[in-house]
Amino acid sequence: MLPLSGERLDAKGIVSDKINSLNTLRGSVTVKRGFAHMLKNGVVMDVTTVEQAQIAEEAGAVSVMVLDKLPSEVRKAGGVARTASIRIIEDIMDSVTIPVMAKCRIGHVNEALVLQETDVDMIDESEVLTPADEFHHIWKWDFTTPVVNGARSLAEALRRIEEGASMIRTKGEPGTGNVAEAVTHIKKVNDELRMIKSVYDSGDNQDLVRIAREFKVSYNIVEQTAKLGRLPVVNFAAGGIATPADAAYLMSLGCDGIFVGSGIFNADDAKERARAIVLATTFWNESDKVKEAQKMIDERQSMIGLDVKTLELRMQDRGGSS
Amino acid sequence: MSLNVGVLSIQGDVHENLISAQTAIDELGIDGKVTAVRTPEEISELDGLIIPGGESTTMGQLSLVNGSMKILKEKIENGMPVLGICAGMIMLSNNASDRIVGKTDQPLLDILNIKLERNSFGRQKESFESDISMDSIGIPKFNGVFIRAPSVSEVGSDVEVLSKFNDRIVAVKKGNIIGTAFHPELTEDTALHKYFINLVNTSKN
Helix, strand or coil: CCCCCCCCCCCCCCEEEEECCEEEEECCHHHHHHHHHCCCCCEEEEECCHHHHHHHHHHCCCEEEECCCCHHHHHHHCCCCCCCCHHHHHHHHHHCCCCEEEEEECCCHHHHHHHHHHCCCEEEEECCCCCCCCCCCCCHHHCCCCEEEEECCHHHHHHHHHCCCCEEEECCCCCCCCCHHHHHHHHHHHHHHHHHHHHHHHCCHHHHHHHHHHHCCCHHHHHHHHHHCCCCCEEEECCCCCCHHHHHHHHHCCCCCEEECHHHHCCCCHHHHHHHHHHHHHCCCCHHHHHHHHHHCCHHHCCCCCCHHHCCCCHHHCCCCC | CCEEEEEECCCCCHHHHHHHHHHHHHHHCCCEEEEEECCHHHHHCCCEEEECCCCHHHHHHHHHHCCHHHHHHHHHHCCCCEEEECHHHHHHEEEEEECCCEECCCCCCCCEEEEEEECCCCCHHHCEEEEEEEHHHCEEEEEEEECCCCEEEEECCCCEEEEEECCEEEEEEECCEEEECCCHHHCCCCHHHHHHHHHHHHHHC
């Protein structure tokens, strides 16, 4: 059973068709959020080429995310980062059987529409790319294709869900190979979930109203989330994961799965590392298996990584205030 | 003796199946528990197993890693009831190819003699829900949630077709083995999980 909190039955993205005599519904909350549920306990890997996508699939990735450059390269290159080449996305869609995702810029409705038309399985409205709208995110209820968003806090997560996000991931700090920010973000979301649940359990509706105002979301979504005690959509970890132990750590904090950006294909042992991170994600609660996975990689081949305190560009701040 | 039902916990929507199956057991008033299982030891003690939805390539590869493929196959061939949902049905089959990419060499359990087309209805944008029926097992109306779903293009003579969506086969049964292309665990309706639990209960007693 799926929590349908915040469902909008009049959403433009919901398409009802009649196939022969049978009525069908596409883009419904169940179908869009349900897709994310199928990814649970899995690893989504950032890729830039067909070859990388095939390595990811062979390693057991549940999906690949197509970018023009890996987040760490986006960081180095500077300038404006946009959605990937459609031809490369299509080539990758034709060469792997697992779902294919692609990123669009925050607020860039038409990049997202292009990706929907390309038939990617999920769109990531991502802070890794340069935001196209400093004040708004995409109104994702208009899309039949599900959209995932990043969040650093429960307030951000619920704002995105109210806009129609079908899945949430931590923002972390992309392209750093440093897991600290992702850890901070999931812990903050978990703390805040516990906090609203205890307010709900105490029956203090007035305080829930105060929280809704502070979060800049509706009372309804706060109440429904508080009642559930967790986000009403699947929540993955992302931003800075570079090793099998990183993946296992985030799973142990209650994440439903893992996105790995630069961590795999920026390392010199991409094939082994891809496989090792999948193993550590699946068997995160079996320490002997995580050790075996960690042993498959060579720390000397990990991406060097960046200390978040010294960064000039904090991607996680993008789209954070709206 | 209390029923021991497992949900294969490698990858996919394990939790949703735990809830649906436990709800079914409670509503039927049967004494039993549902747990997430993964190791050969856990699997060997089961009375029935659900293989959930997820990515079949991922699940197959990882089941090989922890040695659960062999025991799974043995148990099912010895009559343990199993419900394979979407990726789970793909894992039970002996022949799966992708609509676009073609034949894949993913590990399969090779138990159910059916030919499957993966991602048969198209990509996620084409995923849909629609009412279907499984009349032969007493479920006339069921909300079928199809997510990048496969369909069955051919069945062996020992396999019963439980449901079709237009001309495509979306649920099959062979003895104690049930496969569905849709996701009963994503709906509130526990009818199919109840049918499965009854099957497990009958098979045990």
